[in-house]
Amino acid sequence: xxxxxxxxxxxxxxxxxxxxxxxxxxxxxxxxxxxxxxxxxxxxxxxxxxxxxxxxxxxxxxxxxxxxxxxxxxxxxxxxxxxxxxxxxxxxxxxxxxxxxxxxxxxxxxxxxxxxxxxxxxxxxxxxxxxxxxxxxxxxxxxxxxxxxxxxxxxxxxxxxxx
Amino acid sequence: xxxxxxxxxxxxxxxxxxxxxxxxxxxxxxxxxxxxxxxxxxxxxxxxxxxxxxxxxxxxxxxxxxxxxxxxxxxxxxxxxxxxxxxxxxxxxxxxxxxxxxxxxxxxxxxxxxxxxxxxxxxxxxxxxxxxxxxxxxxxxxxxxxxxxxxxxxxxxxxxxxxxxxxxxxxxxxxxxxxxxxxxxxxxxxxxxxxxxxxxxxxxxxxxxxxxxxxxxxxxxxxxxxxxxxxxxxxxxxxxxxxxxxxxxxxxxxxxxxxxxxxxxxxxxxxxxxxxxxxxxxxx
Ligand SMILES: Cc1cc2nc3c(=O)[nH]c(=O)nc-3n(C[C@H](O)[C@H](O)[C@H](O)COP(=O)(O)OP(=O)(O)OC[C@H]3O[C@@H](n4cnc5c(N)ncnc54)[C@H](O)[C@@H]3O)c2cc1C
Ligand code: FES
Ligand code: FES
Numbered sequence: 001x002x003x004x005x006x007x008x009x010x011x012x013x014x015x016x017x018x019x020x021x022x023x024x025x026x027x028x029x030x031x032x033x034x035x036x037x038x039x040x041x042x043x044x045x046x047x048x049x050x051x052x053x054x055x056x057x058x059x060x061x062x063x064x065x066x067x068x069x070x071x072x073x074x075x076x077x078x079x080x081x082x083x084x085x086x087x088x089x090x091x092x093x094x095x096x097x098x099x100x101x102x103x104x105x106x107x108x109x110x111x112x113x114x115x116x117x118x119x120x121x122x123x124x125x126x127x128x129x130x131x132x133x134x135x136x137x138x139x140x141x142x143x144x145x146x147x148x149x150x151x152x153x154x155x156x157x158x159x160x161x162x163x
Numbered sequence: 164x165x166x167x168x169x170x171x172x173x174x175x176x177x178x179x180x181x182x183x184x185x186x187x188x189x190x191x192x193x194x195x196x197x198x199x200x201x202x203x204x205x206x207x208x209x210x211x212x213x214x215x216x217x218x219x220x221x222x223x224x225x226x227x228x229x230x231x232x233x234x235x236x237x238x239x240x241x242x243x244x245x246x247x248x249x250x251x252x253x254x255x256x257x258x259x260x261x262x263x264x265x266x267x268x269x270x271x272x273x274x275x276x277x278x279x280x281x282x283x284x285x286x287x288x289x290x291x292x293x294x295x296x297x298x299x300x301x302x303x304x305x306x307x308x309x310x311x312x313x314x315x316x317x318x319x320x321x322x323x324x325x326x327x328x329x330x331x332x333x334x335x336x337x338x339x340x341x342x343x344x345x346x347x348x349x350x351x352x353x354x355x356x357x358x359x360x361x362x363x364x365x366x367x368x369x370x371x372x373x374x375x376x377x378x379x380x381x382x383x384x385x386x387x388x389x390x391x392x393x394x395x396x397x398x399x400x401x402x403x404x405x406x407x408x409x410x411x412x413x414x415x416x417x418x419x420x421x422x423x424x425x426x427x428x429x430x431x432x433x434x435x436x437x438x439x440x441x442x443x444x445x446x447x
Pocket of ligand 2 (some may be wrong): 041045046060
């Protein structure tokens, strides 16, 4: 099948890729754009390791064709922070042991970022419900929830201080 | 898990989508949120040489509330249903049910149209639509027609929709009285082992009218007229609830699968139906 050009805004930059319609977004991000933060955990829409943000939604990028993202704005974990400038959520996961092997972490943080955009001050129960699409085999979730609540508190106190 | 090759179409209006369907017939299928269809394509259980992405068809989106009539565009996502305060005020059972579908990521993408058109007995919206006595509007080359949700489902993955028709919207009257959508699942994000939607209107201390429907307990969603009849006129006391549950259980036909044997499903269904009725009554 002939390839077609897909143009999308990825982490603030316009990127063009040539893809077959059947290519899944996760592989295009990882293999063509070399954004290897989003992981492939299950490839069956269950684990959330491949979560990226697309037009303000948390999406499992293993369950979307890259052609569907034509014209879309995409944020991956690489767009949230960098090794020299960690995002508050990344700092918080590090501080509160929100990861062990780290495989689920990019999806967790990308999802948590969206969750806090929609609900800046969540309860523990709301964090658990809002993170239900992300599976972790290591941590038992306790410290992931703690990391997200701590990041929310930090973001909120920083924005209060700024006012 | 990569599906076989296909051609991708992205029309901007219903006419454009219908034209591709007319040209390719069986070889073409529409794509809504893709969260049922793409997994099937990846497993190569669905072969779709022409995929028609509906995301740019603005006419299929949105929620309209006019008086007590509610109309929802097929491409409205579960997330949008949940987020709409106006819809919640008019028909709170929708948010209650939508929040029990899958997980946040799936709800951002999955649409009400895809959920009802899919025909998977595990989908939650079809059962809810039976309970609400919703109508589905279909558009094809010969024009538009409306089908009652209660006569839309024929067998698993078989519906009254013609291959060359598109479901454009869903409409129903705002329900009155108490409501509940109860769902038993193995874990968060799972399809129902058993689920039940109930609506009950109260008059004084009696049930004026009721509607009871079930999900994933047969190869199609089940509306139980007998359960509603058992409740009508009663005080919704233990005896009436028991009679309604017994009537509803007569109407289902679960099969054994990885969610359990038939006996277990009947047991779970009984509890879920009873809880749905009692909660709807407590809110009536
Ligand atoms: C991990 C996971 C868990 C899930 N759990 C649940 C659950 O608990 N309950 C539940 O109900 N669902 C569940 N789902 C399914 C999910 O809700 C789907 O999104 C939904 O069933 C289909 O909606 P869609 O918009 O994604 O449709 P698609 O996958 O795009 O389409 C599904 C089918 O409907 C057809 N179709 C779509 N739109 C139209 C239209 N407008 N006109 C005609 N035909 C159309 C398509 O051609 C296709 O055959 C789950 C999915 C996943 C991945
Ligand atoms: S890899 Fe996409 S959900 Fe697991
Ligand atoms: S830290 Fe290992 S899977 Fe989550």
